Amino acid sequence: MKKLIALLLFVCVQAHAQYTFQTVVDTPNPPKINILIGNLGIDANINQIKTLHYFDSTQNSFAFYANGKELFQNPDIAVKTRFQNKNIQVEISGISKYELVLLQNTQANVYLSSKADIKLILTNGVHTISKPDLEKQSLGKIEMNESIMDMYFAASGGEYAYANNSFNWSFTPKSESDIGKLELNADFSFHQSYALGSGKGNDKKPLVFYAKGRVSTNSKDSLNYLYVYPINFNISGASDAQMMARFGVEGNQTFTSGRMAFNFSYEKLIDNLVDLTYGSNRLRLKPVLNVGGKIYKEFDNMRIGADGENEFSGQVYANLYYNIPVFDNYSIILESNAYYDFSEKINPEQKIRLNYSVALGVELPKSPFKTLFKYRDGQVDVNNLDDSNLTIGLLADLESLVGVTGKK
Numbered sequence: 284m285k286k287l288i289a290l291l292l293f294v295c296v297q298a299h300a301q302y303t304f305q306t307v308v309d310t311p312n313p314p315k316i317n318i319l320i321g322n323l324g325i326d327a328n329i330n331q332i333k334t335l336h337y338f339d340s341t342q343n344s345f346a347f348y349a350n351g352k353e354l355f356q357n358p359d360i361a362v363k364t365r366f367q368n369k370n371i372q373v374e375i376s377g378i379s380k381y382e383l384v385l386l387q388n389t390q391a392n393v394y395l396s397s398k399a400d401i402k403l404i405l406t407n408g409v410h411t412i413s414k415p416d417l418e419k420q421s422l423g424k425i426e427m428n429e430s431i432m433d434m435y436f437a438a439s440g441g442e443y444a445y446a447n448n449s450f451n452w453s454f455t456p457k458s459e460s461d462i463g464k465l466e467l468n469a470d471f472s473f474h475q476s477y478a479l480g481s482g483k484g485n486d487k488k489p490l491v492f493y494a495k496g497r498v499s500t501n502s503k504d505s506l507n508y509l510y511v512y513p514i515n516f517n518i519s520g521a522s523d524a525q526m527m528a529r530f531g532v533e534g535n536q537t538f539t540s541g542r543m544a545f546n547f548s549y550e551k552l553i554d555n556l557v558d559l560t561y562g563s564n565r566l567r568l569k570p571v572l573n574v575g576g577k578i579y580k581e582f583d584n585m586r587i588g589a590d591g592e593n594e595f596s597g598q599v600y601a602n603l604y605y606n607i608p609v610f611d612n613y614s615i616i617l618e619s620n621a622y623y624d625f626s627e628k629i630n631p632e633q634k635i636r637l638n639y640s641v642a643l644g645v646e647l648p649k650s651p652f653k654t655l656f657k658y659r660d661g662q663v664d665v666n667n668l669d670d671s672n673l674t675i676g677l678l679a680d681l682e683s684l685v686g687v688t689g690k691k
Contacts, residue, residue, distance in 0.1 A: 300324025302417070304395075304424040308434045309374070316378060316435065318395065318425060320371040327407040329366040334404045338364060343399050345373050347425065348418075349392045355382050356648075366403070383435065384568070387427040395421040448474055451655060453676025461501060461670075468499040468674055491515035493529060498536050505668035506638075506659060507536035512546070524551035533579070533665050540666045541583045542593075548575035557607060559615070565608035573602040585666065586628065596626035598664060614644035614653060616678075622664045629667060636662045644678060653678045 303322045309315040345362055347354040357379060365372040373395065386393060401412040455466035472495045496509040512531030519526045527548050534541030552569040560567065577600075581593035600622035607615040619639040624630040638661030644653035655678045660671035 302420045304421055304426070306426045306431055308431060313376065314435050316375040316383075316431075318373040318375075320373070320395075320421075321369065323369060323371070323403070323410070323412065325369055325403065325405055325410050327405040328368050329370075330404045330406055331366045334366045334402070335364070337402055337404060338366075341399065341402075343397055343401065345395060345397050347386070348394055348396050349389045354386065354389070354393060357382060371401070383427070383432065386425070387432060388567075390425055390427050391423050393423070393425045394418045395425060448472060449678065451657075451676055451678045453655065453657065453674035455499070455501075455672050455674050459673045461504065461672075466499050466501045466504070468497065468676070470497045471495065491517060491527070493527075493531075496536075502536045504536070504672075505666055505670040506663055506672060508663045508665050509534055509536060509538070524549060526550070534583075535663075535666050539583055540581075540585050542579040542581040542665070544577050544579040546575060546577040548573055556605070559607055559609040561610060563608070563611045565611070567608055568606050570603060570605040573600075573604075575600060590628045592628075594626045594628055596624065596629065598622050598624045600664070612646045614642075614646070616640075616642040616644060616655075616657075618642075620661075620664070624664070624667070636664065636667060638662055638664075642678075 300322060302320055305319040305321070307317045307319060309317055345364055355378070357377070359377040359379075360382065361376045363374040363376070365374065396418050397414050400414050401417070403410045403412065449470075449472050451468075451470040453468045453470070455468060457463065457465050460466050474491060474493050493512040493515050494510065496511075497507050498509070499507055501507075510531065510533050512529040514530045516528045517525065518528055527546075527550070529544075529546040529548070531544060531546075532538075532541060533544050550571060550573040553572050555567055555569055558567065576597060578597045580595045584591065584593060600620060602620045603617065605617045607617070609615055617640075619637065621635055621637050623633075623635050627633070630636070638659075640657055640659040642655050642657035644655050646653050655674075655676050657674045657676070658671070659674070662669055
């Protein structure tokens with residue numbers, strides 16, 4: 284009788300077990316997100332090998348859902364399952380900032396689901412977690428707070444590394460070309476942290492490699508440029524903005540105009556200015572405002588006559604990048620660069636110069652790409668020549684394209 288009562292009590296405890304869900308970051312690069320599921324209503328450890336073998340043999344798996352739809356569509360995301368002691372560990376790798384922020388923005392509606400009920404083979408028996416119970420108990424409990432986000436971004440090179448990694452393939456139609464034939468173009472931005480030496484207490488000093496540019500089959504296009512900054516110091520400290528000191532080279536595509544430059548920038552995320560989603564479940568990234576100044580020494584230029592001597596001077600500038608989601612599948616991407624050059628040879632009229640682009644993007648389902656129609660106009664600060672063009676192509680953020688895992 285006592286055994287029967289004990290068994291009934293045990294069954295009741297199992298039936299009413301309130302699962303716990305804890306989100307932790309595995310920080311060795313590349314970082315991973317782990318969801319630890321505990322308090323499973325079991326009194327013995329899980330046999331890891333047998334449970335995992337059964338889990339894999341039945342082709343069971345976990346996935347994240349929101350409002351009845353699978354949350355992550357990126358094929359680069361890998362979800363692995365481990366069984367340890369009395370807990371289940373769901374590991375997510377290859378997740379991009381898009382998916383991570385999407386998880387944060389929709390976490391009240393996010394739940395964890397499996398393809399089938401989960402059979403746990405214990406050291407003293409078998410326990411089953413039903414799929415409906417898992418979904419019900421996990422709803423709204425997959426936490427993604429600012430602390431977790433900061434830790435993940437820091438392990439990936441910083442939040443601004445995400446905002447500065449993109450690649451755009453495009454072509455300029457013959458009718459828009461300066462050379463009378465189809466042009467192929469590539470716009471890119473790459474930002475990656477690395478460590479060099481150690482500071483006090485063996486804390487690594489973060490350095491950043493940064494490169495940005497536009498190149499094309501028309502190497503003389505005045506809108507083409509290259510910035511390569513191999514040495515970048517993050518001097519932000521406790522600030523929520525990113526402050527960088529950069530040293531590198533800048534030039535046009537062929538470096539017939541080129542210079543060494545020391546650049547100081549203050550980059551900050553500002554509040555969203557408009558909402559064009561009209562109720563659609565879209566990720567709304569904040570605009571990125573970048574202001575700063577640079578000191579440069581030219582090593583080559585295309586000026587002629589008395590103005591042809593290489594200049595030692597400086598600039599101040601302000602840049603804005605704003606990706607605006609529209610309805611379900613569209614985006615408007617605005618970029619602008621306003622700058623003032625102090626050199627009277629380079630800027631004889633002492634005017635503020637402007638370069639801007641407006642792009643309409645259409646998301647391609649189940650891919651990291653957007654089809655992009657882009658118009659660019661203005662002057663690039665390495666040559667100060669006016670031009671404009673229209674391009675059609677594909678845009679992807681590098682982190683989604685190659686994955687934060689680096690595909691090791």
